[in-house]
Amino acid sequence: MDQMSPDNINGVILAVSSSIFIGSSFIIKKKGLKKAGASGVRAGEGGYGYLKEPWWWAGMITMIVGEVANFAAYAFAPAILVTPLGALSIIFSAVLAHFILKEKLHMFGILGCILCVVGSTTIVLHAPHEQKIESVKQIWQLAIEPGFLVYSAVIVIVVAILIFYYEPRYGKTHMIVYVGICSLMGSLTVMSVKAVAIAIKLTFSGTNQFKYFNTWIFILVVATCCILQINYLNKALDTFNTAVISPVYYVMFTTFTIIASMIMFKDWASQSGLKIATELCGFVTILSGTFLLHKTKDMGNSASGRGSISMPTRDTPVFTNSGSGRSSSSDKVAS
């Protein structure tokens, strides 16, 4: 049966609107930051004027709405469908920055947008159908199966080694340490977010899931993992350039989340080799698009700008792109 399931359709609508909100929240917040910077100390130099800026608050609210939609998407569709669609937020923010903030999109940046859309379409068309989940206890059973227990144990051990051994020695010089911690933890965050989102959905449809201790454990896991992620993502964004962090973080976060989802929810068990191969092609295409978008984000706006590509022929229009603001850490946590 080749058609998309109603649940998957809901999941895609929520995931795409989440990307629209999160993508545009960058721009709205930046407008607020610019306005605050014009009339006082800039945020970058420790100023807090933006807190009085309506634009900045509108940006925050837009981002929160985006995160809620993303959270809800996990209640309807499998992670392999929702997580990669997070890349679309990068497109929306790049395209809006191009028109509203006049931060011209580089030729390869445009290509990156196209690739993200094409890759997302391929994944959406071939994503597995979500298995019917009637209670949070069913998810709990999936979580305590040997396969996923081993995965979780490996994650916790690796993260502990990264935090206690590698971070003090290499944290400041090798971004893989911080990004590794965030993306490994992120895969557990998404699995628990999915459990909590389903619990809320079931509760709203009349079967209260909050009377089970399992729901509260999932909430605890979400909270713990989120705090760890935000902490180390802040360190990463503070130490390294966003244009390098974002693509690597997106790739690792999405990859580990899909692996976790495959082990826990056995997404691919019901799919043919052809479908799985097609989804992987879509996934690599999105990764390439994201990589291109981020790699060309920090190029000078003018043709003579540092690192801009001046083509040898007259016919090629030269769009180049100046660095847009840092992507705020919190929005990268579970999207």
Added chain:
Amino acid sequence: MDQMSPDNINGVILAVSSSIFIGSSFIIKKKGLKKAGASGVRAGEGGYGYLKEPWWWAGMITMIVGEVANFAAYAFAPAILVTPLGALSIIFSAVLAHFILKEKLHMFGILGCILCVVGSTTIVLHAPHEQKIESVKQIWQLAIEPGFLVYSAVIVIVVAILIFYYEPRYGKTHMIVYVGICSLMGSLTVMSVKAVAIAIKLTFSGTNQFKYFNTWIFILVVATCCILQINYLNKALDTFNTAVISPVYYVMFTTFTIIASMIMFKDWASQSGLKIATELCGFVTILSGTFLLHKTKDMGNSASGRGSISMPTRDTPVFTNSGSGRSSSSDKVAS
């Protein structure tokens, strides 16, 4: 039935080996040209020393073998499967140039290779099955149906306008004129090549097709279109930079060929919307990969080379790529 048909598998094997031969023929010929250039007048300055170079002849033979394999591929699989796989020859030549000629592949060039492979995989997995063709007269019936007659008439008219009106005025300044002529004619070439290839295949399997006048008309069309294409492709390559011509030519040539095949062989009639959409995603991915490969082909080898991308961070390894030789016109004709 999701599996690939045996004919499609044969078609893919032939198309991929064709790309390997054509791709490597660039490198082998270039070795011959370099050797000839070292001991006499270079080909670029009118020297013909390369004709005495065994390497150059080995390159020519490799290319001819590649073209024959490409020709045969059309006898087994639909154009929408075979034509886009032509992009793989660009990868093979780029990768071989990277290792053998020390023409370093740019970081984005590597991304371009990945995209071409991923896009090709998606198309191969979802290409329509070839309809059973028992005789060249069957193809003739397809060719004289109203839809394809209208398409052919439009092509001939547009090409005539381009040649008699636009070429004298804008040929030297707007590459779209030459590339337009080549790609429009190319779509008719491929349809006739397919007819002739099938006629040969059927003849080999015992039912002689050369007793029908239809076969000879298809051969005549192949010859006429090929001569026109080679003529205007030479003009294009002589006037404009290969890095600009090749991607545009590949995009237009492949697009018109797929349209022609859709009209004549009704490839997509038996396919679901989901399959067609997936194939288009694969096609756009290959186009992007080819675009990236060509756009970064002419960048200086050293980091300070004109137009090279110097990333703002220490972690990003900088590979840059110097211009490889012109792609010889003949190999671009029907691949």
